[in-house]
Amino acid sequence: MKLRLKVFRYDPATGKEGYDTFELRCEEGMTFLSALQKIKEEMDPTLTFRHFCRAGICGTCTVYINSFPKLACREQVLPYALTGKEVVLEPLDKFPVIKDLAVDHDSVILKLKEFRSWIQDFKGDVRIPPEISLRVEKAADCILCSACQSYCPQVLEEDYAGPLIFAKIYRFLEDPRETCKDIRLTDAVREGRLYHCLSCNKCNNVCPKEVEPATLIRELMTYIRGDGEENS
Ligand code: SF4
Ligand code: SF4
Ligand code: FES
Numbered sequence: 001m002k003l004r005l006k007v008f009r010y011d012p013a014t015g016k017e018g019y020d021t022f023e024l025r026c027e028e029g030m031t032f033l034s035a036l037q038k039i040k041e042e043m044d045p046t047l048t049f050r051h052f053c054r055a056g057i058c059g060t061c062t063v064y065i066n067s068f069p070k071l072a073c074r075e076q077v078l079p080y081a082l083t084g085k086e087v088v089l090e091p092l093d094k095f096p097v098i099k100d101l102a103v104d105h106d107s108v109i110l111k112l113k114e115f116r117s118w119i120q121d122f123k124g125d126v127r128i129p130p131e132i133s134l135r136v137e138k139a140a141d142c143i144l145c146s147a148c149q150s151y152c153p154q155v156l157e158e159d160y161a162g163p164l165i166f167a168k169i170y171r172f173l174e175d176p177r178e179t180c181k182d183i184r185l186t187d188a189v190r191e192g193r194l195y196h197c198l199s200c201n202k203c204n205n206v207c208p209k210e211v212e213p214a215t216l217i218r219e220l221m222t223y224i225r226g227d228g229e230e231n232s
Helices: 032-042 078-082 106-114 130-140 147-151 163-174 181-191 202-206 213-225 227-231
Strands: 002-011 016-025 062-065 068-071 087-090 097-099
Touching: 002 032, 002 078, 002 097, 016 032, 062 147, 068 147, 068 202, 106 163, 130 163, 147 163, 147 202, 163 181, 163 213, 181 213, 202 213
Parallel strands: 002 087
Antiparallel strands: 002 016, 062 068, 062 087
């Protein structure tokens, strides 16, 4: 079975951008990352994309596949090839393209620093009850793949922190070792524009790790109303 891939290309040296189409044989168990590697090895060594773990853990290989952000190393090509239609691969939307499918993640890194994505005032030897641990783990499962951040319609607003950042704020707010909970909530509302979230759930739908950022955002809003006191 043949797989036709239409891949976005951008050459920073010339500023030229467009699409190249590649046709390759679909192999059993082939992912989009292995398809890209095959193209790079056998057809076009200049094709540029990011990857590292090949196991859905590092979050570096996210690309748009037919307009949806997906981890290239996890997404199987077979269901797409079975349709017989060309598949379009593009870089993450709302991120500056460095070359082809590789984008610049600096905006996320800067925001992670701005919102201090670490425990700010660590008080050691705190017992973490299992139910709280479960909630922290869910948010901590985020692999920083930026799928949600790219797909969120509100991220176009310059001051909106975005689902990835709110998932991190929630993660540290829930952690009993964190004592700066009020500062986190103030940051989320004032600096992150928490209430600009449309609750559209797009971020929940594209998250490959089921972190459910939109659900966590709604829980942050519950905290602010005071209903979350019993959880702290
Ligand atoms: S639910 Fe909120 S954060 Fe998630 S995609 Fe929609 S606007 Fe963005
Ligand atoms: S919350 Fe999910 S989609 Fe967003 S960056 Fe983390 S793992 Fe990726
Ligand atoms: S290569 Fe690490 S998540 Fe895909």
